[in-house]
Amino acid sequence: MDIVAMLRSYDGKRVAPFRAVAEAVRDAPEGAVDRLLELAASDETVLQVGATWVLKSLAERDMAPRDGDAVELLRLLHCPLASDALLHLLQTLPHMDLPADLPVGEERALHRALLRLIESDRVFVRAWAYNGLGLLAARNPALRDEVEGLFSRADKTETAAVKVRIRHARAAFRDRV
Secondary structure, eight states: OOHHHHHHTOOSSOOHHHHHHHHHHTTSHHHHHHHHHHHHTSSOHHHHHHHHHHHHHHHHTTOOOOHHHHHHHHHGGGSOOOHHHHHHHHHHGGGOOOOTTOOHHHHHHHHHHHHHHTTOSSHHHHHHHHHHHHHHHHHOGGGHHHHHHHHHHHHHHSOHHHHHHHHHHHHHHHHHO
16 A cells, blocks of 8 residues: 555545554555655645644554654644644554653653643643643642643633533543553
8 A cells, every 4th residue: 555645635624544544554564664654744734734633643552652752642742733733743642551661851852842732722732631630630749739720720811612621631641640
């Protein structure tokens, strides 16, 4: 299967090409993850959106990127990406086991990226960025007070969709603490 051609066949509405790629790589995701990460970093919006959709789909099936691939996925949050691609990456985070030996610099970079993304014009990007901050705070106790403060502020100013995601993030945060 030509992954690039399949992703490019996306019509902007139906995700059938993305599903076809996910099915094709399902039995050997480790071989496809590097290629999908490369395509997600492309300058071509349809490749970004398609590759991140497939990565999210794999993660939802317990085939999330691991180790070095997980770090590469996190680095994509700093790249100029289409909003839908960013959303897919953020929705992948809850399904990932971040490496225990994640370098401090990578964790700080993820933290900065999530802080930037809670300022997005897109409601769902903000919502899932808050969720990511909750996951990060569950992992790093030093961030908990800051993240709880951000959650409290957002409870007063954010849309209902963001507030719902924050409630979920708080619940997951409490479960992991």
